[in-house]
Amino acid sequence: MKxxxxxxxxxxxxxxxxxxxxxxxxxxxxxxxxxxDIVFPPQHWSLNAFNEVLWPGLFRSLLFSLKMGAAVTILxxxxxxxxxxxxxxxxxAGKALLSVLIFVPxxxxxxxxxxxxxxxxxxxxxxxxxxxxxxxxxTAMWPIPLVVRSIQGSLANVDVVYExxxxxxxxxxxxxxxxxxxxxxxxGLITAAMIGFTSATTTxxxxxxxxSNQPTVSLxxxxxxxxxxxxxxxxxxxxxxxxxxxxxxxxxYFVFRKQFRGIFV
Amino acid sequence: xxxxxxxxxxxxxxxxxxxxxxxxxxxxxxxxAILGPSGCGKTTLLRCIAGLIEPDAGQILIxxxxxxxxPPFKRNLGFVFQRPAMFPHMTVYENxxxxxxxxxxxxxxxxxxxxxxxxxxxxxxLEHRAYRQLSGGQAxxxxxxxxxxxxxxxxxxxxxLSQLDAKLRDELKxxxxxxxxxxxxxxxxxxxxxxEALTIADNVLLMHQGKIVQEGSPVELYRYPNTLFxxxxxxxxxxxxxxxxxxxxxxxxxxxxxxxxxxxxQVLPGVPIGAPVWVCARADDIDIxxxxxxxxxxNVVEATVEQxxxxxxxxxxxxxxxxxELRIHAGGSKRFQLLGQEGKSIFCSLGNISLIARGAGEGxxx
Ligand SMILES: Nc1ncnc2c1ncn2[C@@H]1O[C@H](COP(=O)(O)OP(=O)(O)OP(=O)(O)O)[C@@H](O)[C@H]1O
Ligand SMILES: [Mg+2]
Numbered sequence: 368m369k370x371x372x373x374x375x376x377x378x379x380x381x382x383x384x385x386x387x388x389x390x391x392x393x394x395x396x397x398x399x400x401x402x403x404d405i406v407f408p409p410q411h412w413s414l415n416a417f418n419e420v421l422w423p424g425l426f427r428s429l430l431f432s433l434k435m436g437a438a439v440t441i442l443x444x445x446x447x448x449x450x451x452x453x454x455x456x457x458x459x460a461g462k463a464l465l466s467v468l469i470f471v472p473x474x475x476x477x478x479x480x481x482x483x484x485x486x487x488x489x490x491x492x493x494x495x496x497x498x499x500x501x502x503x504x505x506t507a508m509w510p511i512p513l514v515v516r517s518i519q520g521s522l523a524n525v526d527v528v529y530e531x532x533x534x535x536x537x538x539x540x541x542x543x544x545x546x547x548x549x550x551x552x553x554x555g556l557i558t559a560a561m562i563g564f565t566s567a568t569t570t571x572x573x574x575x576x577x578x579s580n581q582p583t584v585s586l587x588x589x590x591x592x593x594x595x596x597x598x599x600x601x602x603x604x605x606x607x608x609x610x611x612x613x614x615x616x617x618x619x620y621f622v623f624r625k626q627f628r629g630i631f632v
Numbered sequence: 633x634x635x636x637x638x639x640x641x642x643x644x645x646x647x648x649x650x651x652x653x654x655x656x657x658x659x660x661x662x663x664x665a666i667l668g669p670s671g672c673g674k675t676t677l678l679r680c681i682a683g684l685i686e687p688d689a690g691q692i693l694i695x696x697x698x699x700x701x702x703p704p705f706k707r708n709l710g711f712v713f714q715r716p717a718m719f720p721h722m723t724v725y726e727n728x729x730x731x732x733x734x735x736x737x738x739x740x741x742x743x744x745x746x747x748x749x750x751x752x753x754x755x756x757x758l759e760h761r762a763y764r765q766l767s768g769g770q771a772x773x774x775x776x777x778x779x780x781x782x783x784x785x786x787x788x789x790x791x792x793l794s795q796l797d798a799k800l801r802d803e804l805k806x807x808x809x810x811x812x813x814x815x816x817x818x819x820x821x822x823x824x825x826x827x828e829a830l831t832i833a834d835n836v837l838l839m840h841q842g843k844i845v846q847e848g849s850p851v852e853l854y855r856y857p858n859t860l861f862x863x864x865x866x867x868x869x870x871x872x873x874x875x876x877x878x879x880x881x882x883x884x885x886x887x888x889x890x891x892x893x894x895x896x897x898q899v900l901p902g903v904p905i906g907a908p909v910w911v912c913a914r915a916d917d918i919d920i921x922x923x924x925x926x927x928x929x930x931n932v933v934e935a936t937v938e939q940x941x942x943x944x945x946x947x948x949x950x951x952x953x954x955x956x957e958l959r960i961h962a963g964g965s966k967r968f969q970l971l972g973q974e975g976k977s978i979f980c981s982l983g984n985i986s987l988i989a990r991g992a993g994e995g996x997x998x
Contacts, residue, residue, distance in 0.1 A: 528717045531684055532775075534704050535711040536731035536782065550721045 393609070399602035416599035425604055428587035429611055432568045435583060436615065438503045439567035440560050443514050446507065447559065451518035452544070456527065469515055472508040481505060481576040497580040506573045510566050514559040521555025522548075557623045561616050568612050584608045633818050634695030634785040635660040636681060641690035643676050650676040651687070652842035658835070663812045663819045665829035668839030669865065674822040675714065675790055677839070681820070682788050683707050695785055710779030710787040710817075714794060718763055718771045718778070724750070725759040727774050731782040749777040752811060769800045776808070780815060787812075789821040793828065805832060826866055830854060838862055856898055856986050863912045863988060870918075872911040872956050873990065876903065883987060885911055887933065889954035894931045896987045903989045910988040915948075915961040917983035920970065929981040933958075936977055940970045947971065951978065 370378070403413035453459065454466060472480070484505055488495055495501050529551060533543040549556065571585040582590060588604050595601070636658040643651040650673040658664050666674045679685045681692055683704030692700045699707055719727050728749050732742045750756045753773040763771060772792060779787060792808070793801040809832040812819050823829050829836050830850040838846040838853065846853060846862045857863035860871070874885035879899055886893045894911060903909065919929070926932045935951035935958050947967040949960040960980060962970055970978070 526715060526717075528713050528715050529719055532711065532713065532717045532719075532778075533730075535682060535684070535707075535709055536778070537705050537708065537734055539705055542734070547719065 396602045396605050396609070399599050400606045402599060404599070416603045419598075419600040420603050420607075425584070425587060425607065428582050428584045429608065431581045432584040432608075433611070433615055435499075435503060435506065435570075435574075436564045436568035436612075438500075439507045440564045440619075442503060442507045443510060443563040444556070444560065447511060447514040447518055448556075451515045451522060452548070454515070455519045455522040470512045473512045477509055477572045478576065480508070481573050485576050485578075497578045499579075502574050502577050502579055503567075505577060506567050506570050507563070510563045513562050517559040517562065518552065518555055521552035524555075525551045553623060557620060560619060560623070564619060565612060565616060568615070569608070633660050633816060635818065636786060636820065637691075637693040638681065639691040639693075641677070641680060641687050641692065643673075643680050643685065643687045649842050651680060653690070654842070654844055656837060656844060656847075658818065658820065660818055661816050662835050663809070663821070663833050664835040664837060665833035666820065666822045666837045666839055667826060667829040667865070668824060670824055672839045673842040674824070674839055678788050678790055678820065678822050682709055682711055684711075708782075708785050710782070710784035712772070712775050712779050712787070712789045712792045714790045714792075714822075716768070716771055716775075716795065718766075718774045720763040722763075723759065724755060724761050724766070724774050728759075728778045728781050730778065735782060745781055746777075749781045752780070752814065753777045753807070769796050769804060772796065772804070773807075776811065780811070780817065784817065787817045787819045789819065791822055791824070793823075801828075808832060830866075838865065840865075855984060857912065858988065860910065860988060863910075863986070867914065868912045868986075869915045869959050870913040870957075872913070872953065872958070874909050874911045874987075876900075876905050876907050876909055876987075879905060885909060885987065887911065887954060887956075890933075892933050892953075894933070894982065894985055896985050898987060900987055900989055908990045910990045911982075912986045912988060913958075913982040915959045918958075918960045918962075919964075919981045919983065920949075920960070920962050920966055921979050921981050923979055926979060931982040931985055932979055933982060934977055934979055935960075937970065937973045937975065940973060942968075942971060951980075 400416055401412055401414065403411045403415050450465075450469070454462065484501075488501070525548070529547050530543050533547045534540065538546065568583075569585055570583065571589065574583045574586055575589075579586065584604075585608075588601060588608065591601055591604065636656065638654055638656050641651055641654040642649060652673070654677060656664075666677060668674050676685065680687045681694075683699065683702065687700070690700070691698060694707065694709075719730065722730070725746055728746045729742050732745055737745070746759070747756065750759055753776055755770060755773055755777065758766070758770065761770075766774065772795070776789075776792070789808070793804055796804065805828055808821075812832070821829075821833065830853070833850060836846075836848060836850055836853050837844050840861050846858050848856075853862065854866055857866050857868060863871070873888040874894070875888060876883060877886050877893060878884040881899070883896045883899055884893050885896065888908075896911075900909070921929050921932065933953050935953045937949060937951050939950040941948045946961045946963050947970050949962055949970055951958045951960060958980075
């Protein structure tokens with residue numbers, strides 16, 4: 368398609384604006400990390416902020432967040448993979464209803480159902496207050512629709528003929544699922560896992576409301592902001608968190624990718 | 633290797649019977665083609681026998697064993713699909729080795745077998761190629777090798793050549809026949825291409841609207857179609873009305889509205905003298921002869937030329953016998969003499985004709 372020059376200029380300007388809008392917070396965080404005061408544009412370059420961070424506390428919360436991210440990702444795959452498979456490949460009663468209901472967690476604000484769980488679950492099971500697995504389970508709820516849909520989309524793009532071929536050659540349906548279906552939808556699975564992992568490692572609301580014993584990294588930073596306001600070393604904490612989560616996602620990607628090399632090369 | 637039998641096999645989609653009370657009896661080691669027009673239920677029948685879909689009624693026996701309720705992965709079959717089915721995340725080698733590794737064959741044995749199969753389908757040397765690095769025909773050969781590697785009892789081929797271009801199709805057609813000859817594996821192939829079925833198969837099941845309407849060797853099907861559908865599908869293009877005048881080892885027929893009598897090398901069971909029949913003749917089999925050769929030729933009729941068209945190798949002649957149209961594909965050096973003969977009378981030998989019983993008031997061509 369050919370577009371006229373003014374339109375092209377306008378489109379480019381718009382794209383630049385979007386790019387700035389999206390990267391500005393990150394740039395600002397990076398800039399602030401390397402200054403000693405909060406002004407714009409930054410005036411005094413300094414590494415002081417790095418000395419002021421309480422590294423052990425930050426790393427403990429980061430490690431905890433990564434652990435939660437991993438647990439949530441695994442739980443999400445356990446819940447969503449069979450669901451997506453059933454929705455895409457099988458016929459069963461109530462399928463239409465399920466495909467609507469599955470969107471419930473994403474429609475309700477996380478605060479509402481976290482609070483409801485806090486009220487009703489803790490009323491009957493006070494011992495569950497701060498329980499790691501309860502927090503993992505509730506954190507996993509929000510991304511379920513996204514993850515199911517994403518896997519379903521990948522499945523729809525993989526011809527059933529490969530699964531039928533495997534079954535005819537003597538593979539049980541379960542074996543076929545793990546050796547044929549999963550490798551073939553691996554790209555979609557990785558995307559799904561990354562959605563789950565990222566949303567879980569940076570989550571704030573659920574551990575906040577359910578009272579996590581160990582703060583997640585977002586809670587930890589929030590606590591610092593509450594006590595001290597926005598000071599440069601909080602920017603350092605945010606920067607470290609972003610780098611660690613990005614790094615973990617990359618590691619996740621490469622591990623998967625190595626596993627399913629055949630599809631990517 | 634095993635034989636296959638089905639008894640009153642039925643598969644419905646809603647009210648529609650895609651497979652309608654099918655009984656087949658396929659000999660061990662044979663190469664059977666299921667032939668029929670698009671949508672007649674060929675794929676559905678094949679998938680029922682292979683266990684990929686469950687029939688609504690009837691029985692399937694493979695090697696004498698009732699497998700109607702046995703899941704497909706316990707049937708020991710090979711299947712080549714209508715769509716490309718080579719595993720795209722594996723190399724050629726890994727594809728062919730897959731079923732063997734599944735059966736826990738020792739590594740050296742797997743290697744030998746894979747190489748043997750790749751030689752059979754003429755892909756040796758390409759074992760480390762990925763799916764993207766193969767042509768359509770090569771990928772289809774990988775699937776054939778993969779299906780045959782674990783020595784299945786039956787090999788199913790669902791239009792294995794339909795995705796390929798004409799030249800490759802001809803090549804692979806002969807290769808499949810060769811593979812069958814070498815392995816001796818009972819093979820069941822679906823096709824809607826009658827030439828394909830007649831070339832490779834030793835047994836043909838002709839299917840129409842979910843039913844098997846005729847079964848026999850390619851020659852039987854070609855020479856003695858039993859219904860107008862069969863005759864039409866196998867490529868007969870002339871249907872003349874006649875009446876039976878005599879039956880001994882052959883059947884003699886008089887063409888309605890003429891004094892011409894013809895002889896067919898067959899006896900229609902249960903059809904008496906005086907019964908109306910269709911006389912079937914192929915445009916390709918008809919020879920134009922000189923008037924003085926009538927005595928030496930079989931089944932001679934006199935026809936009036938209405939139109940003669942040169943189309944390269946053959947001259948297509950539209951002629952008339954009594955009140956019936958007769959189409960002739962004339963070859964040989966005499967064909968040029970037919971051009972410009974409109975309105976003239978010619979003699980033609982119909983060659984081998986076949987007969988189909990006809991209802992008393994039944995009209996012309998289906
Ligand atoms: N899953 C299905 N649901 C409903 N109808 C179906 C289904 N599968 C096949 N049919 C119908 O059953 C009939 C037979 O289909 P089938 O695929 O067996 O035909 P075919 O002879 O293999 O045709 P082709 O030569 O085009 O492959 C068709 O009319 C088709 O529309
Ligand atoms: Mg078909």
